[in-house]
Amino acid sequence: MSQTVLICDDAIFMRTMVGDILSQAGFEIVGEAETGVQAVEKYQQLKPDLVTMDIVMPDMGGIDAVREICKTDPNAKILMCSAMGQQALVVEAIQAGAKDFIVKPFQPGRVLEAVQRVLG
């Protein structure tokens, strides 16, 4: 059984990038979310093994989404997707319950390392 992933990002391009990297590594992309609210809803509905979460999204940011998800499931495996220069935000996300982070532009090796750390 391959492990399941929910990808949260408002940009299709980014969702596709992350999706390709993970599906090539054998993960099953079970859902995508474009907003923080969607991310929380889909998490409850799909219970994925892994979530990748963009920080800046419309209607509810990634950090608040992490907080909401971790309220009901403190063990949620959430990986933040960050751009350079978002240090403080990533720290905040980790304090909110995110387990690790990846940095854009995504390098497959780095992404998979982070995924392994979070799931291992």
Next chain:
Amino acid sequence: MDNQQYAELFLTESRENVSAVNTALLELERDATGPSASASVDVIFRAVHTIKGMGATMGFATVAELAHELETVLDRIRRNELAIDADLMDVLFRSADALELAVEAAVVGPVGEATPAEVVTELRGLAVDANTATPWTARAPNGEGVLVRIRLAPNTPLRGVRAFLIVQAVGKLGTVSIVEPSLEQLQADDFEDDFAIRVVSAATHDEIEKVIRKAGDVADVRFGEDPTERATPLENTVVEADRPAALDARRSGGDRRAAARSIRIDVRRLDALMNLVGELVIARGRLSQLADELGDPALEETVSQSSRLVTEIRDQITASRMVPVSQVFDRFPRMVRDAARGVGKEIDFIVEGKGIELDRSMLDELGDSIVHLLRNAIDHGIERPDARLEAGKSATGRLVLSATRDRSAVVIKVSDDGRGIDRAKVLDRAKRDGIVDQKKTELDESELVRILARPGFSTADKVTGLSGRGVGVDAVYTRVRALGGAMDIRSSPGKGTTMILRLPLTLAIVRAALARVANETYAIPLAHVSETIELEPDILRTVKGSEVLLVRDEVLPLLRLRSLVGLEAYQASTAIDLEQVVVIDVGDRRAALVIDELTGQEEIVVKQYDAVRGGLPFFAGATILGDGTPALIVDVSSLI
């Protein structure tokens, strides 16, 4: 850019380079200090560099990244900054494997679950010299708890966040009493690559280091007040403790890993071993018969023990001869592409079951046959794009080569979605050649196989460079038969054709039922025996003048081995009240073979023999039975 156009080129060339890397690595391993070592490293470096360039151009980031990291380490080896030892060789071999996997994954799609991430991390660890090059910059803070110094890997993204994650992780083992530089400074990225913490915890140094390394991007961890004083036992234990488990995991993860650990053996040696084991199996058969006759318990026990050992040796040798079909299948995508272009067709070529294993010599023998079948499909099966569109199909044809295991056989299929075999044309041609009855109006599947398998038979209107010279199906059929296999054709007009090759796993040794007819014994390979029953008169019927057998509502054509081998007149030395029937099958074709009686089962060693001209065509070889008498092996596929 049309990447697909270059992908095959990339794949072929990268494979060559990977194999150059492996060859040079083997040389380097043999002679790490000698004069040829630096030449080997250069070869590896160049090959890796080439792969990196191609990978980057193709946009295969994983390949490029891995090649880049490997290149960095190779450069250090070149500059004598890294000593070549077993551990380093191990990492290099694994890197080569990972690179190969990454290349395949980039073009063909994911292969197994292996990801190069671990290797990349290891390479990064080797890329910097933790012992001498970089000084520890963070001030050792005074305070409670054990001092731990941590260095991040170079080019760690968001170093501050990583440091924060590490501190948070250690915090789960106890209390981090102090961080130097401060957490605020760390988060603000205001530090060199290392920082120091003090930890109050009941956890051992091993456990702490493990947690720290697991947080990611850690190049080095030191315990103790004086960073120059290396806490030797700890450092090594953690690394060593981690390694075997990780290695095992990787080994079980894929046989590619095992491949790097293997040695090359001339196939002829394996053939010789197989022959010897064959003789041993025969001798074992005789020995156990003799032991049975003597009835000495001690002897019987010894015989049964050595018998088990012989079985084990045979299994091991058989296994050592098995190779994944990918060894041959991997050449095909390029060939199909070139061939399709040559005849102006668009073909989507799919290979399935590459991991299925087959006897090495069988696979070698089969390569050409599969090429024939693929070429037939490309040349005759799949239509030109315009004709396909006209027929309401997609312009791109689909060609599938697959391998699957079915009991003790391997089934290889070549399927296309082309026009199918034109039966009317085949029938027409067959009539002209006088092969079939002029009044015949239809051909069923088995007749089709028989006609197409005739030497020189071809319906092709013109001869192309690919096929049509009439050496297609018949060559394949003959080859497959010689290997103890069978061939089937499924074809429906307008929908496509599937050629099915069914092959035994290994050439040399098979289990067989021994059938007595008159005073002779014949061996019937068990792979083709589905059941044995007694020939009760009430299940015998006659349909259109032919005898058939009714077995559980299934009507089976009936064959009498006695008549086939021309022994109708001979009386058996022992009288029989009821003849026995062996239900034989090849794929989904079944028949009932009547024999006098079954005398047992035995492992037989197949000896090929040169068929006598005009001899009976339904034997696949001969064997020597346990009692020393020879027996012919029935070629079941030729009977049905």
